[in-house]
Amino acid sequence: MVMDSNGLQTRIERMCIERGLKMTGQRRVIARVLSEAHDHPDVEELYRRASLLDGRISVATVYRTVRLLEENGILERRDFGGSRARYETTGEGDHYHLIDVESGQVVEFTHADHAELLRRITAELGFDLVSHRLELFARRLPDVPEEQTTQVAQTQRKGRSRP
Amino acid sequence: MVMDSNGLQTRIERMCIERGLKMTGQRRVIARVLSEAHDHPDVEELYRRASLLDGRISVATVYRTVRLLEENGILERRDFGGSRARYETTGEGDHYHLIDVESGQVVEFTHADHAELLRRITAELGFDLVSHRLELFARRLPDVPEEQTTQVAQTQRKGRSRP
DNA sequence: TTAACTGCAAAATGTTTGCTTCCGA
DNA sequence: TCGGAAGCAAACATTTTGCAGTTAA
Numbered sequence: 559m560v561m562d563s564n565g566l567q568t569r570i571e572r573m574c575i576e577r578g579l580k581m582t583g584q585r586r587v588i589a590r591v592l593s594e595a596h597d598h599p600d601v602e603e604l605y606r607r608a609s610l611l612d613g614r615i616s617v618a619t620v621y622r623t624v625r626l627l628e629e630n631g632i633l634e635r636r637d638f639g640g641s642r643a644r645y646e647t648t649g650e651g652d653h654y655h656l657i658d659v660e661s662g663q664v665v666e667f668t669h670a671d672h673a674e675l676l677r678r679i680t681a682e683l684g685f686d687l688v689s690h691r692l693e694l695f696a697r698r699l700p701d702v703p704e705e706q707t708t709q710v711a712q713t714q715r716k717g718r719s720r721p
Numbered sequence: 722m723v724m725d726s727n728g729l730q731t732r733i734e735r736m737c738i739e740r741g742l743k744m745t746g747q748r749r750v751i752a753r754v755l756s757e758a759h760d761h762p763d764v765e766e767l768y769r770r771a772s773l774l775d776g777r778i779s780v781a782t783v784y785r786t787v788r789l790l791e792e793n794g795i796l797e798r799r800d801f802g803g804s805r806a807r808y809e810t811t812g813e814g815d816h817y818h819l820i821d822v823e824s825g826q827v828v829e830f831t832h833a834d835h836a837e838l839l840r841r842i843t844a845e846l847g848f849d850l851v852s853h854r855l856e857l858f859a860r861r862l863p864d865v866p867e868e869q870t871t872q873v874a875q876t877q878r879k880g881r882s883r884p
Numbered sequence: 885t886t887a888a889c890t891g892c893a894a895a896a897t898g899t900t901t902g903c904t905t906c907c908g909a
Numbered sequence: 910t911c912g913g914a915a916g917c918a919a920a921c922a923t924t925t926t927g928c929a930g931t932t933a934a
Contacts, residue, residue, distance in 0.1 A: 580934070625924095683819055805898065
């Protein structure tokens with residue numbers, strides 16, 4: 559069994575092995591970086607983080623690895639409007655992204671049945687939905703205190719909501 | 722007064738003049754190409770079309786022009802997943818895009834109140850919606866004959882529906 | 885052993901820019 | 910006239926690739 563920073567195999571490493579991918583030192587490092595990433599890093603950033611753990615990794619390898627992982631359904635490529643592609647691990651549950659146009663910060667959220675709605679729209683147009691992309695670009699509202707007004711049940715912020 | 726292919730000023734040219742942009746020969750050609758484009762061309766394609774009308778245009782000029790037009794709210798940049806940015810003229814009414822993953826063909830459609838829904842979602846998250854992006858990637862269904870089943874009123878294909 | 889992987893540097897791609905010349909208002 | 914615009918090529922930024930050496934299975 560291969561280990562993460564705490565001596566445990568990372569989830570991504572496990573997935574790689576399941577798929578029969580050769581686990582090199584570099585891949586292990588990248589897998590660990592990805593497993594520990596709770597944001598949406600681009601290749602540059604992944605390379606930076608990986609390099610801290612192991613200086614013998616090249617950007618080319620990071621590029622090749624993210625592509626490989628994407629092709630194997632382990633990673634998903636995102637485009638939040640910047641010039642570079644960003645990545646997040648698959649299977650954290652369906653969610654969308656809201657990008658704070660001021661800070662660049664990304665907020666994940668879920669919205670019940672949105673995918674179903676889109677599937678219906680697609681069907682009406684005579685198509686079968688393969689995938690979709692929904693991104694909201696928004697500006698933080700002046701912090702209204704903890705007094706909820708119309709809480710519409712469907713929308714839900716993902717993850718630890720207040721740090 | 723400047724003329725389009727039929728001797729009339731194009732809509733885009735008019736908008737440029739309104740905004741006080743200097744109308745050079747190249748811009749006139751690009752404006753005409755854009756006015757006549759009913760698809761979502763990328764810079765390469767715009768350059769190709771413009772070059773047919775006037776061989777003395779450089780790609781750099783096309784790049785500078787689309788940027789200028791975008792900054793002036795005349796054009797909108799789109800990203801349909803390919804490697805290059807694509808453009809369409811502003812103000813044809815709000816609509817979304819469905820990209821046929823097989824052919825690359827883009828189908829425009831409207832969906833009543835979708836923007837309003839997204840605005841509500843955004844507000845629930847404590848943000849103010851600035852802009853959003855929604856793209857459907859889909860595969861054409863085997864052509865079911867002209868017998869509509871559940872026609873959900875909201876979705877509507879834009880433009881000439883069957884060529 | 886050997887097919888797959890890596891590093892490196894070069895190349896490919898899409899886009900922007902510096903500079904000189906040109907031209908529209 | 911003269912400031913913005915065009916052409917050209919060089920610069921950029923991101924990503925891919927060819928090749929020769931390395932390594933996991």
